[in-house]
Amino acid sequence: MHGNLNMPPPTILKRRHTLRGKNLLPVIKKLRGMDQPVPQLARFKFNTPLEEMERSQVVSAFRDLTGE
DSSP states (O other): OOSSTTSOOOOBOOTTSOOTTOOOHHHHHHHHTOSSOOOOOOBSBTTBOGGGSOHHHHHHHHHHHHOO
16 A cells, blocks of 8 residues: 555656656755655655665666666
8 A cells, every 4th residue: 555545656757757858956955955744756666665775776767767
């Protein structure tokens, strides 16, 4: 289950969801500066939240999406 039954299932990021040429730094700064809990983030794997992935896995997945 996804915790709250009223929440939609998480978005799963795939290669077709390109972030090529997008600057993610403003998003990261906004999330870090939030006083309240971060809303549900998109995922690379259905059953694995981003915060449970190893740093190297996240970096690799973002490189695939951004082309950098």
